Amino acid sequence: MDLLxxxxxxxxxxxxxxxxxxxxxxxxxxxxxxxxxAAAGRVRRHWFGRRVKLNxxxxxxxGLCPEDCSYxxxxxxxxxxxxxxxxxxxxxxxxxxxxxxAGGAKRVCLVASGRxxxxxxxxxVSGTIAAIKEQNEGVEVCACLGLLSAGQAERLRTAGxxxxxxxxxxxxxxxxxxxxxxxxxxxxxxxxxxxxxxLSACSGLIAGMGESSEDLVDVVFGLRALDPDSVPVNFLIPxxxxxxxxxxxxxxxxxxxxxxxxxxxxxxxxxRIAGGREIHLxxxxxxxxxxxxxxxxxxxxxxxxxxxxxxLDMIAxxxxxxxxxxxxxxxxxxxxxxxxxPADGRTAPSCTPADGRAHADDRATxxxxxxxxxxxxxxxxxxxxxxxxxxxTAERSPEQPGPVSHADLVALRRRGxxxxxxxxx
Numbered sequence: 001m002d003l004l005x006x007x008x009x010x011x012x013x014x015x016x017x018x019x020x021x022x023x024x025x026x027x028x029x030x031x032x033x034x035x036x037x038a039a040a041g042r043v044r045r046h047w048f049g050r051r052v053k054l055n056x057x058x059x060x061x062x063g064l065c066p067e068d069c070s071y072x073x074x075x076x077x078x079x080x081x082x083x084x085x086x087x088x089x090x091x092x093x094x095x096x097x098x099x100x101x102a103g104g105a106k107r108v109c110l111v112a113s114g115r116x117x118x119x120x121x122x123x124x125v126s127g128t129i130a131a132i133k134e135q136n137e138g139v140e141v142c143a144c145l146g147l148l149s150a151g152q153a154e155r156l157r158t159a160g161x162x163x164x165x166x167x168x169x170x171x172x173x174x175x176x177x178x179x180x181x182x183x184x185x186x187x188x189x190x191x192x193x194x195x196x197x198x199l200s201a202c203s204g205l206i207a208g209m210g211e212s213s214e215d216l217v218d219v220v221f222g223l224r225a226l227d228p229d230s231v232p233v234n235f236l237i238p239x240x241x242x243x244x245x246x247x248x249x250x251x252x253x254x255x256x257x258x259x260x261x262x263x264x265x266x267x268x269x270x271x272r273i274a275g276g277r278e279i280h281l282x283x284x285x286x287x288x289x290x291x292x293x294x295x296x297x298x299x300x301x302x303x304x305x306x307x308x309x310x311x312l313d314m315i316a317x318x319x320x321x322x323x324x325x326x327x328x329x330x331x332x333x334x335x336x337x338x339x340x341x342p343a344d345g346r347t348a349p350s351c352t353p354a355d356g357r358a359h360a361d362d363r364a365t366x367x368x369x370x371x372x373x374x375x376x377x378x379x380x381x382x383x384x385x386x387x388x389x390x391x392x393t394a395e396r397s398p399e400q401p402g403p404v405s406h407a408d409l410v411a412l413r414r415r416g417x418x419x420x421x422x423x424x425x
Contacts, residue, residue, distance in 0.1 A: 001032065004039035011043030011267035016224060019217055025261040026213040030253050040260035041290035047268045047331050048293040051323040052315050055107045055142075055272065055294060056100025056425060058417050059301045060128065061087050065113040067146075069179045070243040071169075071209055071236055073302045074113040076181075079241030082302040085418040087112070087124060090131040096417040097132045097139070103308045103425035104322045105297050106329075107140040108132060109165060115182065116147035116190075126159030133160050138325050142202055147182060148190045153197035164194035165202035167232065170211055171218035178209060191226050201228035204274065207258050208236030208250045216258060220265045229330055230294065231269050233262055235276030237303055237410055248403040252284040259291040268331050270294050278306045279409045286318040294329075298425035304411040308425040 003024050010017055028036050063084035065074045073080040088096070097108040110128060117125065122145075129141050142163035143156050153164060168187050169175070175184035187203075195201045203226060205219045223231055235255055238245050255277075262271055272294035273281075281288055285306075289295075298308045306314075315322060328335060416423035 001035060001039075004035060007264045008039050008042050011040075011264055012046055014268050016221075017264050019221065022217045022220070022261050022265055023213055025264060026216065026254075026257050028257060033253055033256060036260045037256060037287055037290050040263040043263055043267045044271075044291055044293055048270075048329075050320045051293060051327065051329075052289060052320045053107070053270065053272075053294040053323045053329050054100075054103070054105040054297045054311075055109055056097065056103070056105035056297050057109050057111060057300060058088075058093050058096045058100075059083075059111050059113075060093055060125070060417075061085070061112040061114065062302065062418055063113060065115075067115055067179065067181045069169075069181075071178065071206055073237075073239040073242055075242065078239070080239040080245075080302070080412070081241070082239075082412055083414070083418050087121075088128075088417060090124075090128040093128045093417070094131040094135050096423065098135055099416070099423045099425045100297055101136045101139055103297050104312065105425070106138075106323060106325050107142055107163070108136075109142045109144055109296075111144040111165075111301055112146070114146050116149065117145040117152060119149075119152070121145065122152050122155050122159075126155065129156075129160045142200075144202075146190075147186055148193050150193075153193045153199055157197045157199050161199060163200035163202050163230070164190075164197075165232070166190045166194070167204045167206070167234070168219055168222055168226075169204075169206045170209060171215040172222065173218065174211055174215050188222075188226065191228065195226075200230070201226065202230040202232065203228040204230075204232035204234065204272070205262075206234040206236055206275075207255070208238075208247060208276070208280070209244055210247060210249075216261070217265075220262055224265050227269075229270060229334060230272055231262060231266050232272040232274035233259055233292070234274040235280040237276045237279060237300075238405075238407070239303075239410065240407065246405075248405040248407070250280045252281050255280050256284060256287060256291065259288055263291050268334060270329055272296070275300045275303070279406055282406075282409075286314055289315065289318050289320050298423055299413050299416055302413050304413050304415070304424070 007017055007021060063074045063082055066076050068076050073082045100108060110125060125143060132141055140162045142165050143161045144165035166187055170178055172184040191201050191203045203223055207216060235250055236244060236247055238247050271292040273288050273292045274296055277285055297311055299305045415421035
């Protein structure tokens with residue numbers, strides 16, 4: 001297929017596809033699906049080989065959030081029967097993190113519900129970061145605390161945080177229909193604050209909230225413009241007791257198309273399969289590893305995930321390998337020191353593939369790698385529809401079958417952080 005050959009060629013050069021090309025990926029048929037996966041898989045292997053990075057979530061503060069994000073089980077007014085607790089002590093959080101590290105995770109994501117941290121909260125999280133790093137040498141720590149105020153990103157960086165997560169979630173045009181207590185621009189501003197402080201930016205999306213294919217392309221192109229190092233792709237977990245609790249329109253095939261589109265638009269970024277993969281990808285999860293190079297291990301913030309042992313078996317059976325602590329995830333041109341200078345002292349970044357070779361036909365300029373315009377939110381680390389071919393419920397034609405609910409697959413988390421039960425990592 002000419003489309004896929006073009007997208008592979010662009011992906012190997014870090015060149016941005018056109019919107020029409022991205023939309024065409026989402027519109028491919030199920031008969032073409034394996035061709036799409038194979039093409040995007042070439043791009044994934046070029047930049048990341050067959051490595052899979054494992055990440056582990058620690059929910060520092062669960063529930064009790066004043067924001068009204070429609071997708072979230074921790075939102076204001078949520079009737080979902082989730083765990084609710086205030087801040088974990090640093091030692092408790094470090095103990096929870098250690099379970100994930102023992103399972104192979106090289107990054108621990110510290111998440112707290114709420115609009116954003118107070119300065120006292122930043123102090124508290126700083127102590128938690130220190131406790132985790134003292135017990136787990138070399139582990140990466142990503143904070144996800146909501147909207148940041150001036151100076152807070154710098155303080156987190158000084159405290160030892162390596163990254164900051166704040167997802168855009170959906171397109172600017174539809175953001176107001178999902179959340180009214182903050183804006184899309186608020187989220188963009190927080191991502192930029194994190195980048196300016198020298199933190200590795202982590203920002204992604206949630207698919208399955210009734211958005212169109214155009215919305216999906218819009219948010220992914222918005223992410224490419226921001227240029228985060230990692231892009232988590234969440235698939236809506238429709239919690240009963242939330243406004244989107246009845247949104248069951250995603251299929252495993254469409255989830256794969258979404259992941260492929262993200263890979264083509266963000267070829268050299270860490271693409272992470274986040275919340276909802278077990279529910280929506282189901283038995284096609286191993287195919288998704290050909291598109292994404294990163295997953296969350298074990299449970300999510302308020303729901304249970306696949307058992308850690310099952311994750312490890314899946315990775316091995318699919319012919320991939322867990323990325324070791326001594327391996328750097330990102331390609332060389334994306335590894336930067338605080339302030340944007342290349343970490344290894346080079347004066348100009350170059351696109352170097354996973355095998356370390358710089359093929360003559362694979363080289364690209366720094367501008368190619370940094371997005372079309374050349375420049376470089378609440379909890380969003382693990383949340384979740386496009387309907388058939390990405391269309392919303394209202395846009396599906398009458399003859400199309402209705403959504404199939406898999407509510408029986410949604411299990412509220414009752415173990416791990418904030419409980420007396422061991423995690424499943």
